Amino acid sequence: MGKLRRTWLKLVSPLAWSRPGAERRFLASFSETERGSAVDMLAAAELTERRDLRRKYFIHALDETRHARLFARRAGDFGAESVRARAALNDANTLQAHGIVGGRSLFERYGELEFLAFVHRSEALAVEQFGVYHDLELLDEKTDQMLQNILRDEHFHVGYSRTELERYTRSGKGADVQRALRKVFWRRPWEAWMRFSVQIGHVVTSFWMTVLYLVVVAPFKLGAARERPGFRDVPPDPRSRMTAARGQG
Amino acid sequence: MATWILGMSALFHDAAVALVRDGEVVAAAQEERFTRIKHDAELPVRAAEWALAEAGIDATELDHLVFYEKPLAKFQRILVNSVAEFPRAWRSFPRAMQTWLGRKLWIAGEISRTFRVPPHKLLFSEHHLSHAASAFLPSPFDEAAILTIDGVGEATTTAIWRGNRTAPHVEPVAEVVFPHSLGLFYSAMTAFLGFAVNEGEYKVMGMAAFGRPRFMEQMRALVRLREHGSFELDLDAFCWHWHPSESFTGKLVSILGEPRFPGAPFDPTTPEGQHWADIAASTQAMLEEAVLHVARYARERVDLPNLCLAGGVGLNAVANTRLAVEGPFDQLWVQPAAGDAGGALGAALWCWHDLLEHPRVLNQRYRCDLGRRWTDAESAEILQDLRAPREQLSPQQRLNRAVDDLTTGGVIGWFQGCAEYGPRALGHRSILADPRGAGTRDRVNARIKYREAFRPFAPAVTAEAADRYFDLHTALTGPVQYMVATGTVRPEYREELAAITHIDGSARVQVVHPEHSPLFHSLLEAFGERTGMPVLLNTSFNLKGDPMVDTPIDAVAALYSSDLDAVYVGCHRVTRSERIRGGDLRD
Ligand SMILES: [Fe+2]
Ligand SMILES: [Fe+2]
Ligand SMILES: [Fe+2]
Numbered sequence: 001m002g003k004l005r006r007t008w009l010k011l012v013s014p015l016a017w018s019r020p021g022a023e024r025r026f027l028a029s030f031s032e033t034e035r036g037s038a039v040d041m042l043a044a045a046e047l048t049e050r051r052d053l054r055r056k057y058f059i060h061a062l063d064e065t066r067h068a069r070l071f072a073r074r075a076g077d078f079g080a081e082s083v084r085a086r087a088a089l090n091d092a093n094t095l096q097a098h099g100i101v102g103g104r105s106l107f108e109r110y111g112e113l114e115f116l117a118f119v120h121r122s123e124a125l126a127v128e129q130f131g132v133y134h135d136l137e138l139l140d141e142k143t144d145q146m147l148q149n150i151l152r153d154e155h156f157h158v159g160y161s162r163t164e165l166e167r168y169t170r171s172g173k174g175a176d177v178q179r180a181l182r183k184v185f186w187r188r189p190w191e192a193w194m195r196f197s198v199q200i201g202h203v204v205t206s207f208w209m210t211v212l213y214l215v216v217v218a219p220f221k222l223g224a225a226r227e228r229p230g231f232r233d234v235p236p237d238p239r240s241r242m243t244a245a246r247g248q249g
Numbered sequence: 250m251a252t253w254i255l256g257m258s259a260l261f262h263d264a265a266v267a268l269v270r271d272g273e274v275v276a277a278a279q280e281e282r283f284t285r286i287k288h289d290a291e292l293p294v295r296a297a298e299w300a301l302a303e304a305g306i307d308a309t310e311l312d313h314l315v316f317y318e319k320p321l322a323k324f325q326r327i328l329v330n331s332v333a334e335f336p337r338a339w340r341s342f343p344r345a346m347q348t349w350l351g352r353k354l355w356i357a358g359e360i361s362r363t364f365r366v367p368p369h370k371l372l373f374s375e376h377h378l379s380h381a382a383s384a385f386l387p388s389p390f391d392e393a394a395i396l397t398i399d400g401v402g403e404a405t406t407t408a409i410w411r412g413n414r415t416a417p418h419v420e421p422v423a424e425v426v427f428p429h430s431l432g433l434f435y436s437a438m439t440a441f442l443g444f445a446v447n448e449g450e451y452k453v454m455g456m457a458a459f460g461r462p463r464f465m466e467q468m469r470a471l472v473r474l475r476e477h478g479s480f481e482l483d484l485d486a487f488c489w490h491w492h493p494s495e496s497f498t499g500k501l502v503s504i505l506g507e508p509r510f511p512g513a514p515f516d517p518t519t520p521e522g523q524h525w526a527d528i529a530a531s532t533q534a535m536l537e538e539a540v541l542h543v544a545r546y547a548r549e550r551v552d553l554p555n556l557c558l559a560g561g562v563g564l565n566a567v568a569n570t571r572l573a574v575e576g577p578f579d580q581l582w583v584q585p586a587a588g589d590a591g592g593a594l595g596a597a598l599w600c601w602h603d604l605l606e607h608p609r610v611l612n613q614r615y616r617c618d619l620g621r622r623w624t625d626a627e628s629a630e631i632l633q634d635l636r637a638p639r640e641q642l643s644p645q646q647r648l649n650r651a652v653d654d655l656t657t658g659g660v661i662g663w664f665q666g667c668a669e670y671g672p673r674a675l676g677h678r679s680i681l682a683d684p685r686g687a688g689t690r691d692r693v694n695a696r697i698k699y700r701e702a703f704r705p706f707a708p709a710v711t712a713e714a715a716d717r718y719f720d721l722h723t724a725l726t727g728p729v730q731y732m733v734a735t736g737t738v739r740p741e742y743r744e745e746l747a748a749i750t751h752i753d754g755s756a757r758v759q760v761v762h763p764e765h766s767p768l769f770h771s772l773l774e775a776f777g778e779r780t781g782m783p784v785l786l787n788t789s790f791n792l793k794g795d796p797m798v799d800t801p802i803d804a805v806a807a808l809y810s811s812d813l814d815a816v817y818v819g820c821h822r823v824t825r826s827e828r829i830r831g832g833d834l835r836d
Contacts, residue, residue: 202347
């Protein structure tokens with residue numbers, strides 16, 4: 001799997017980086033990712049019962065915060081940052097999330113051991129990905145240099161998480177560690193698949209909703225008149241306040 | 250037995266909860282402070298969990314959970330609008346249907362399950378009603394006119410209410426409905442000026458001071474003021490009612506010229522910079538004119554001398570000030586959490602006073618430090634684990650050291666007591682600096698907050714000395730305690746107080762009373778004793794793009810990730826060990 005991924009990365013990365021505006025887009029998205037992991041690491045520092053690990057998580061968070069800023073700054077060199085929100089009104093707002101699902105951080109959802117396994121794996125993948133960029137000389141000198149600096153931190157992240165996992169193994173939790181690593185290993189493709197199916201779902205629903213809109217909604221247009229602008233008096237509600245409050249409409 | 254009500258806002262802008270016990274707010278917080286996702290709109294799971302724990306109750310003990318708006322009414326508005334905008338809403342319709350049919354329509358069930366509150370305890374306020382309640386019920390007025398102005402709730406975008414002595418305390422009078430909206434107009438102009446919507450509105454307000462309202466003729470064609478307080482937007486120039494991701498059309502461009510390129514540097518000394526500043530100034534002036542126009546009508550409909558204000562537009566401190574100066578009301582009170590987070594508080598208080606019909610208790614000052622707090626022992630444990638250099642100080646030492654830091658040019662994080670509810674830091678999660686000289690401002694902008702140089706910083710001043718330095722309108726006695734209005738820096742102090750004086754001589758003052766914020770007040774006093782000037786530069790304690798810090802770890806992380814000189818967490822003074830900084834710490 002590792003080799004496969006590396007080959008895949010080597011094939012795809014040059015194409016991806018050669019697209020116009022790729023530098024800015026990639027660097028900005030790295031910045032977002034780093035920012036997300038900083039949040040996850042801070043949450044872990046907050047919540048861990050292992051007081052000896054708190055400082056490591058904390059320093060890790062600081063590293064990622066710095067990386068996020070470096071990436072963002074470099075992205076800025078390739079063009080102005082695009083404004084994320086341009087819509088004054090977003091009724092279809094999809095709720096944002098990185099590691100946080102239903103208000104729960106990664107750490108809360110995985111627990112200490114699995115969280116460490118997750119950190120270890122994602123850091124290793126990042127090191128690999130950045131390594132491919134460097135080896136294939138996809139980056140300009142300045143970006144490459146910045147990435148080399150960042151990589152030094154990433155190696156530390158890979159290292160300390162490995163040390164901690166080994167410590168768990170030595171303390172007789174080897175089976176747990178293996179299980180956590182397996183879980184983390186398979187979660188990635190599984191989540192990618194889930195995201196993919198959700199996307200497919202979106203495309204299908206979008207299609208039918210558009211059809212619905214264009215075919216079914218059309219006749220109603222005739223009867224629909226916009227309310228005249230301006231103040232209108234609010235008519236009294238015949239229901240009692242409590243009854244009204246129980247209703248959603 | 251006590252009655253417990255949990256108010257909740259979520260799924261649109263800022264998610265928040267407010268927990269009310271027998272009409273008294275015991276805890277309130279925004280979800281973003283917990284999840285560290287700015288403006289997090291997800292169901293406020295963490296905030297709710299904390300609030301219940303803080304009160305020492307279980308979800309089963311809640312008598313009511315009140316959601317701040319009516320989901321079905323909102324859905325209805327979206328449907329009706331999609332029909333009215335046929336066929337050009339063809340792109341926004343499928344998107345909206347997806348999130349609504351997929352989730353938001355069934356939110357009652359999800360809330361009930363997530364927060365373990367049986368359906369019969371679940372109640373729904375209305376969006377603007379929640380705003381109105383948050384403005385009037387905590388205000389010092391026994392009766393008042395109420396004005397709520399925002400982007401849009403269910404369908405209402407602007408509403409006039411009557412605040413009564415008895416239930417219904419909050420009574421609807423008149424409303425304007427979608428798509429005519431002053432909030433959306435300002436947001437669309439924010440996008441036009443190259444800033445992110447729901448984030449960059451403050452930047453427009455800051456930029457406006459550099460310009461002259463040269464485009465009023467165009468603005469008045471875009472926002473036409475009609476009789477009876479009404480306003481009508483040029484719906485061909487804007488597209489929030491049919492476009493899923495844009496706010497304005499080619500018509501606006503043909504009227505005002507090309508929009509500003511996002512992220513482009515802003516230099517008011519160049520003709521181009523002046524052009525953007527003039528558009529910002531015109532936008533701001535137009536908003537103010539419209540707000541005044543609506544307020545005059547509100548006074549006509551509700552003939553009371555006092556006005557309460559909420560809804561996102563209520564965060565426009567400059568407009569609030571103009572309303573106080575030129576408007577028809579004697580006194581103003583603005584809910585500090587005027588945006589949607591404040592809806593959680595409004596919904597809960599409305600339930601207590603208008604559904605359960607309990608009278609209000611007047612003469613209780615509204616306090617907005619309603620969030621999380623840490624004891625010194627708790628923070629000591631955390632700081633020890635982080636091995637950040639720290640000193641433990643007595644209360645007096647803490648003041649002295651902070652003043653030492655400040656007077657030697659230091660910029661400090663001030664993390665004390667409960668976190669603020671609402672977007673302004675009022676001395677609990679603040680970054681503070683010496684306001685004298687403009688150098689500090691540039692340093693804080695460039696190396697701590699990483700924000701645009703043109704944005705002003707705000708001062709905090711003791712109530713006793715406020716008049717010496719600032720000209721504050723008498724109608725704003727309430728709002729200036731919460732930084733939702735501005736004052737004018739007296740000309741003789743403008744040079745000295747350059748760091749907090751905006752280009753037009755204004756400042757978004759926080760007036761600090763000893764009985765309301767004893768610790769922050771004594772810090773200001775101590776600073777005043779040393780320097781002769783009890784004024785501090787006060788800005789929210791967060792780094793660019795982050796929500797305000799909420800925990801000691803957040804605070805120390807901000808210290809290490811910026812050029813702050815020290816952070817005061819309770820009675821601990823924490824500094825940076827250069828060893829960690831730079832990431833070369835490998836133990
Ligand atoms: Fe990183
Ligand atoms: Fe990393
Ligand atoms: Fe609102």
